[in-house]
Amino acid sequence: MTTATAKPSLGDRWSKAWTRDRRRIIVAAVVAALLVIGLGGLDPEDWFVTIMRGLATGAITFLVASGLSLILGLMDVLNLAHGELFMLGAYLGWTAYIRPDTTVDLLAPILITIAPFALWALWRPLGRKVAALGSRWAGWLLVAVGLGGWWWAWRLFPLAIWDPSVYAESPITFSLAFDIGTLVPLPAGTFGGPALIAVLAMLVAASIAAVGLVSFNPTGSPRPSAKGIGASIVALAAGLSILAWREGLVEGLFAMNPTLRFFLAGIVSVIVISAIGAGVEVALIRPLYDRPIYQLMITLGFGFILIELVREVWGRPEFTMPKPPAFNGIGEGCPGQGIGDLFSGCSTIEMFGARIRTYNELFIVGIGIIVLVGVSLLIKRTRIGMVIRAGVQDRHMVEALGVNVRVVFMGVFAMGAGLAALGGVLAGPSIGLSPEMGGRLLLSALIALAIGGLTSFPGAAVGAVLVGILQQIIIRYGQTGIPLPWLEEPFKPSPPLVPASTVLLMIVILLVLPNGLLGKAEH
Amino acid sequence: MSLLSLEAVNTHIGQYHILQGVDLEVGAGEIVAMLGRNGAGKTTTLKTIMGLHPRTGGTVTFDGEEIGELRPYEVASLGIGYVPENRAIFADLSVEENLRIAERERGDLARSIDFIHDLFPDLARLAELPGTSLSGGQQQMLAVARALVPENRLLLIDEPSEGLAPVIIEQMMEAIRSISSDTTVLLVEQNFVVASRLAQQYVILEEGRSVAGGAMADLVDDDETINRYLGAG
Numbered sequence: 243m244t245t246a247t248a249k250p251s252l253g254d255r256w257s258k259a260w261t262r263d264r265r266r267i268i269v270a271a272v273v274a275a276l277l278v279i280g281l282g283g284l285d286p287e288d289w290f291v292t293i294m295r296g297l298a299t300g301a302i303t304f305l306v307a308s309g310l311s312l313i314l315g316l317m318d319v320l321n322l323a324h325g326e327l328f329m330l331g332a333y334l335g336w337t338a339y340i341r342p343d344t345t346v347d348l349l350a351p352i353l354i355t356i357a358p359f360a361l362w363a364l365w366r367p368l369g370r371k372v373a374a375l376g377s378r379w380a381g382w383l384l385v386a387v388g389l390g391g392w393w394w395a396w397r398l399f400p401l402a403i404w405d406p407s408v409y410a411e412s413p414i415t416f417s418l419a420f421d422i423g424t425l426v427p428l429p430a431g432t433f434g435g436p437a438l439i440a441v442l443a444m445l446v447a448a449s450i451a452a453v454g455l456v457s458f459n460p461t462g463s464p465r466p467s468a469k470g471i472g473a474s475i476v477a478l479a480a481g482l483s484i485l486a487w488r489e490g491l492v493e494g495l496f497a498m499n500p501t502l503r504f505f506l507a508g509i510v511s512v513i514v515i516s517a518i519g520a521g522v523e524v525a526l527i528r529p530l531y532d533r534p535i536y537q538l539m540i541t542l543g544f545g546f547i548l549i550e551l552v553r554e555v556w557g558r559p560e561f562t563m564p565k566p567p568a569f570n571g572i573g574e575g576c577p578g579q580g581i582g583d584l585f586s587g588c589s590t591i592e593m594f595g596a597r598i599r600t601y602n603e604l605f606i607v608g609i610g611i612i613v614l615v616g617v618s619l620l621i622k623r624t625r626i627g628m629v630i631r632a633g634v635q636d637r638h639m640v641e642a643l644g645v646n647v648r649v650v651f652m653g654v655f656a657m658g659a660g661l662a663a664l665g666g667v668l669a670g671p672s673i674g675l676s677p678e679m680g681g682r683l684l685l686s687a688l689i690a691l692a693i694g695g696l697t698s699f700p701g702a703a704v705g706a707v708l709v710g711i712l713q714q715i716i717i718r719y720g721q722t723g724i725p726l727p728w729l730e731e732p733f734k735p736s737p738p739l740v741p742a743s744t745v746l747l748m749i750v751i752l753l754v755l756p757n758g759l760l761g762k763a764e765h
Numbered sequence: 766m767s768l769l770s771l772e773a774v775n776t777h778i779g780q781y782h783i784l785q786g787v788d789l790e791v792g793a794g795e796i797v798a799m800l801g802r803n804g805a806g807k808t809t810t811l812k813t814i815m816g817l818h819p820r821t822g823g824t825v826t827f828d829g830e831e832i833g834e835l836r837p838y839e840v841a842s843l844g845i846g847y848v849p850e851n852r853a854i855f856a857d858l859s860v861e862e863n864l865r866i867a868e869r870e871r872g873d874l875a876r877s878i879d880f881i882h883d884l885f886p887d888l889a890r891l892a893e894l895p896g897t898s899l900s901g902g903q904q905q906m907l908a909v910a911r912a913l914v915p916e917n918r919l920l921l922i923d924e925p926s927e928g929l930a931p932v933i934i935e936q937m938m939e940a941i942r943s944i945s946s947d948t949t950v951l952l953v954e955q956n957f958v959v960a961s962r963l964a965q966q967y968v969i970l971e972e973g974r975s976v977a978g979g980a981m982a983d984l985v986d987d988d989e990t991i992n993r994y995l996g997a998g
Contacts, residue, residue, distance in 0.1 A: 639853035644841035
C-alpha cells in the first residue's frame with residue numbers, strides 16, 4: 243500500500259460517515275431509542291425473553307427475506323411464491339422427519355425426472371426444430387404432453403403415502419404418535435406394472451417436457467457440459483439405487499436418532515426446494531425476463547397452486563411438527579442453567595432470570611446467525627459472490643466476460659428457495675404447519691426488506707430483526723397491557739396490531755429514508 | 766483468411782431495424798477502425814458480434830466458425846474480449862476483483878497481471894479501491910485491462926478515447942498499440958486522429974450499413990470520403 247491510500251483515523255471516518263449518512267444514523271438512533279422505550283415498559287425479566295423471541299422471529303423472517311433480496315437484486319424479480327416455498331419447505335421437512343418411508347419412495351421418481359433435465363443442452367437441436375414451427379404453442383404442447391406422461395408414470399411408482407381423509411393416517415395422528423415416541427410405518431407400495439416401463443416412461447416424459455421448455459430459447463451449443471452429464475448420471479443412478487434398496491433405507495431411517503433425522507429432514511427439504519426453485523426459474527421466470535408484471539402474476543399464481551397442492555396432499559387442518567428430542571426434554575435436571583446447557587436435552591433453560599426455550603429461541607437464532615455469516619462470506623469472498631455483486635449492476639457485461647449468467651441466476655434462485663425452505667423446516671416445530679403460514683411470512687419478509695433496503699443483504703438481516711422484535715414487543719404488550727392515563731383499563735394491543743405495527747414502522751422509515759436503512763439509491 | 770467476418774448482418778432492437786447490412790473483415794493481427802457518425806450502428810455492431818443483441822440476419826464468422834447463434838458467454842469463451850462504451854466497471858467490486866471476474870480459467874489473472882501493470886501502472890496502486898472511486902481515465906484503463914485478463918484473440922473496443930484528457934488518450938493509444946502486437950483489435954472510434962494513427966484498416970458505417978472500407982493509409986488522403994461520411998452534418 244502506498245501513502246495515497248493510508249488508513250484514515252477513526253475520527254475522520256466517523257465525521258465522513260456523519261456527513262454522508264446523517265439521516266440513516268439519526269433514524270437508526272431513533273429506532274433504537276424507541277425499542278429501548280418499548281422494552282422499558284415491560285417487567286425486567288420480560289426484556290430478555292422478548293428480545294430472544296424477537297430474534298427468533300427475526301431469524302425465520304430473515305431466512306425468507308434474504309432469498310427474496312438476492313433474487314430481487316440480481317434478477318429484478320419479486321418472487322411472490324417465496325412464502326409458499328417456505329411453507330412447502332416446512333411440509334417436506336415434516337414428511338422427511340416423520341414419514342421417512344414416504345420420503346424414500348418419493349425420491350426415486352424425482353431423481354429419475356431430474357436426469358433428462360440435467361442434459362439441457364442436448365435438447366437444443368430438437369428445441370430449435372420445435373421453435374422453427376413458429377408457434378410457442380408447439381413448445382407448450384410438448385410440455386403438456388410431458389407432464390401428462392409424467393403423471394401417468396408417477397402413478398405406476400410404489401408410494402407409501404398416507405390418506406389425509408382417514409384420521410388414523412392423517413399427519414395430525416403421526417405428529418401425536420411421534421410425540422409419544424412411536425413412528426408407525428405405512429404399508430409399502432408395489433409397482434403398478436413392470437418397473438422397467440414405469441422408469442422408462444418417466445424418463446421419456448421428462449425428456450419431452452425438457453424439449454418443450456428448451457424450444458422457448460434454444461440458442462446455444464448442443465453439447466451438454468461435463469457437469470450436466472455427470473449430474474444426469476448421478477441422479478439416474480441414485481434414483482435406481484433407491485428403488486432397489488428401499489427396504490434397507492427405510493429401516494435405517496426409522497432406527498435413526500430422531501434429532502439426527504430432523505437435521506437430515508432439513509437437508510432433504512432444502513435440496514428439494516432448491517431444485518424446485520431452479521425449475522421455477524427456468525420454466526416460469528426465464529421466458530418472462532422482459533415482462534416484470536407477468537413475472538409477478540405467474541409467481542403469485544404458482545403460490546396459490548402450491549397452497550392447494552399442499553391442502554390436497556397433507557389435508558386441510560393445521561398440525562404441529564414435533565420438536566427434535568434433543569431440544570424437547572423435561573423432567574430431571576431441567577430446566578438447564580445458562581447457555582452451557584443448550585445441548586443438555588432440556589426444552590428450556592434459565593438465563594438472566596428468564597426461562598428461554600432452547601429450540602425456539604436459541605437453536606433457530608443460532609442457525610439464523612450461521613446463515614447470515616455464511617451467505618455474507620459467500621457474497622464477499624467467493625467467485626460466485628463476486629459474479630452476483632457484479633450481476634446486480636450489469637448482468638449483460640458479466641455475461642460478455644464469459645460467465646454463464648443464466649446458470650448463476652438459476653443457482654441464486656435455487657439458493658433463495660433453499661434458504662426459505664430452511665426457514666420453513668426450522669419454523670415448523672415452533673409455529674406449526676398450515677398452508678397459510680407462507681403468506682403471513684412473505685408479508686413480514688417484504689416489510690423487512692423495505693425497511694432494510696430492498697436489495698441489501700445486510701439490510702435484510704437488520705430489517706428482519708427489527709420486524710421480529712417489534713412484533714414480539716407488541717405481542718407481549720397484548721398480554722400485559724399498556725397503562726394509558728386517559729383509559730381506565732390498560733390498553734392491550736389486539737393480534738391484528740402485530741403486523742400493523744410493522745407496516746407502520748416501514749412507513750415511517752420509508753418516509754425519511756426512501757431506500758430503507760441500508761439500501762442504495764435506485765439508478 | 767480473416768479472423769472475424771460479418772456478412773450482411775441485420776439487427777433489430779425492439780421494432781427498430783438498426784443494422785441493415787453490415788459487412789466487415791478483420792484480419793488476424795490487424796487493428797481495424799470502425800468509423801461513422803453517431804447512430805450509424807457501430808456500438809450495435811460490436812454488441813451483435815458479442816451476442817448481446819440477437820442478430821436477425823446475415824452471418825458472423827470467427828476463426829471459421831459461425832458464432833451468430835451463440836450466447837454472449839460462449840462468444841467470450843472463444844477468445845473475444847469486449848470493452849464497452851460506458852466501460853461498465855462494477856462499482857461493488859474492487860479494482861482487483863474487476864479484473865479477477867474476467868478470469869475464464871484459474872490463473873488467468875496471475876499470468877496476465879504483470880503485463881497489465883506494465884501497460885497501466887495506475888491500476889497496481891489502485892488494486893484495493895472500489896470500482897466507483899476511479900476517474901474516467903482509470904475506468905477506461907480498467908475496462909481495457911479486464912479484456913486482457915484471459916487469453917483473448919480479438920478485442921472489441923468501443924470509444925476508448927471518449928471523454929479522456931489528451932495525455933490519457935496518448936497513454937491509451939500506446940497501450941492499444943502494444944496489445945495489438947499479439948491480439949487483433951476491432952476499434953470503434955469517433956476521434957479520427959486517434960483512429961488514423963492506430964488502425965491499418967477501416968470500415969465506415971452509415972445508417973446501419975457498411976458503406977466504405979479499405980486501408981487506413983488511403984482514407985487519410987481521401988478528403989471526399991471523409992467529408993461525406995465523417996464530416997459534420
